[in-house]
Amino acid sequence: MRVLNVITVTALVILCMSGGAFAASGSDAAHTGAEQALRTYKGMPMWDQFNFNSADELNSAVVGDGVPVFAFDATKLAADASTLESAMNDANMVEFMVKGNNRDVTRLTVRKTDAGYVRYRFGGSAPRLAQGLASLPASAKPDVRLVLMGAAEFLYVRLPNQELLIAINNVSVGGIPNFKVLTGTKALTMLSELAKGMMKDGAVPGGGLGATAPQQRAATSPWAAPSLVTTIFASGGLYYYRIRRNRSAV
Amino acid sequence: MGGWASESRTGLNYFGVTSTQYTGTLSYGTIKTEINSSRPIYAEIAWLGPNDAVTGRHVQTIDGYYNDTNYGVTDVTYVESTQNQHYSEDYNFFTYDAGPAGRKWEAGLWKFAKKP
Numbered sequence: 324m325r326v327l328n329v330i331t332v333t334a335l336v337i338l339c340m341s342g343g344a345f346a347a348s349g350s351d352a353a354h355t356g357a358e359q360a361l362r363t364y365k366g367m368p369m370w371d372q373f374n375f376n377s378a379d380e381l382n383s384a385v386v387g388d389g390v391p392v393f394a395f396d397a398t399k400l401a402a403d404a405s406t407l408e409s410a411m412n413d414a415n416m417v418e419f420m421v422k423g424n425n426r427d428v429t430r431l432t433v434r435k436t437d438a439g440y441v442r443y444r445f446g447g448s449a450p451r452l453a454q455g456l457a458s459l460p461a462s463a464k465p466d467v468r469l470v471l472m473g474a475a476e477f478l479y480v481r482l483p484n485q486e487l488l489i490a491i492n493n494v495s496v497g498g499i500p501n502f503k504v505l506t507g508t509k510a511l512t513m514l515s516e517l518a519k520g521m522m523k524d525g526a527v528p529g530g531g532l533g534a535t536a537p538q539q540r541a542a543t544s545p546w547a548a549p550s551l552v553t554t555i556f557a558s559g560g561l562y563y564y565r566i567r568r569n570r571s572a573v
Numbered sequence: 574m575g576g577w578a579s580e581s582r583t584g585l586n587y588f589g590v591t592s593t594q595y596t597g598t599l600s601y602g603t604i605k606t607e608i609n610s611s612r613p614i615y616a617e618i619a620w621l622g623p624n625d626a627v628t629g630r631h632v633q634t635i636d637g638y639y640n641d642t643n644y645g646v647t648d649v650t651y652v653e654s655t656q657n658q659h660y661s662e663d664y665n666f667f668t669y670d671a672g673p674a675g676r677k678w679e680a681g682l683w684k685f686a687k688k689p
Contacts, residue, residue: 362644363641363644363646364639364661366641367639367641367661369637369639369650369659369661372637372650372659373659373661392674393674394622394672394673394674396622396623396628396673397620397622397628397629398622398623398626398628412623412672412673412674413673414673414674416674442663443662443663443666444660444661444662444663444666445648445660445661445662446650446658446659446660446661446662447656447658447660448656448657448658451656471674473620473628473629473631473655474631474653474654474655474656475655476656492655493655493656493657493658494655494657496655518628521620521628521629522629
């Protein structure tokens with residue numbers, strides 16, 4: 324019986340942690356604003372830059388789940404904030420996943436204004452957002468926040484007894500592993516160091532965050548910095564291909 | 574101006590690409606002209622916290638634009654290396670957006686050309 328209980332509890336924990344279909348928050352007004360915003364991008368010729376498989380997939384795309392957007396205050400983090408929540412501010416935006424052919428493709432961000440929710444930004448990785456959401460307890464889904472720190476992205480949730488944070492970046496920022504659920508204390512320590520480095524490097528134009536920690540350390544070397552050399556040359560010929568595909572509808 | 578722009582300019586020059594440093598921002602018309610000439614734009618931005626305090630700096634590469642007058646869209650498209658993703662964002666927001674999740678375009682490199 325004890326073995327059975329252990330298996331049952333383990334299965335429940337796995338189920339809770341897996342998240343499944345994560346219907347995160349995003350008010351009706353924000354969702355309506357996002358649907359209107361998405362219309363402006365349908366017909367965009369650079370659909371391939373935004374992870375769509377075809378122009379048709381973009382044209383039939385729909386707005387999925389959304390999460391409210393917050394921003395970490397690096398100053399508070401660097402000053403050793405007591406909790407993660409105390410070091411973030413509401414950005415008055417909601418970021419939605421955009422689905423094409425029933426898969427997570429890209430993202431769309433709307434901003435709350437006096438006139439309602441308006442288009443802010445299109446793009447980003449929906450699969451990484453979905454993966455991050457699925458890594459958090461399903462019971463926490465209404466309270467999940469997307470928290471920005473420069474170009475870095477994190478998902479945050481406050482449970483009754485603890486805070487959880489998960490990095491969802493393409494590269495490890497400040498040595499913080501991606502898609503690993505961190506408790507508030509651990510995350511605070513890492514983010515505090517990150518904020519201190521960010522503010523120190525930020526004193527030099529171009530020397531800021533968004534770069535990974537190794538890239539920041541290498542910034543004194545013109546050959547190792549994540550400069551246009553790496554950005555463009557890593558893209559190779561695709562870069563010019565993209566440039567040719569811009570649209571100017573007059 | 575110190576930091577990456579000058580270093581990147583040196584690096585690009587080593588690889589046979591010349592460029593020109595600028596401060597401030599470039600107009601939307603200038604961006605379109607550069608992109609239509611197959612030249613990207615290297616944009617240094619400052620991250621803005623509450624009260625527009627600068628909390629860090631970063632570089633993004635503008636490699637396109639999306640200008641649809643039917644919808645009043647004047648977006649720039651850029652590469653964000655931290656996410657390895659493209660974004661399309663309104664030119665005005667790209668140029669300046671107040672904190673706490675704000676940004677300000679401060680300087681960069683443009684007029685890229687291959688050395689003869």
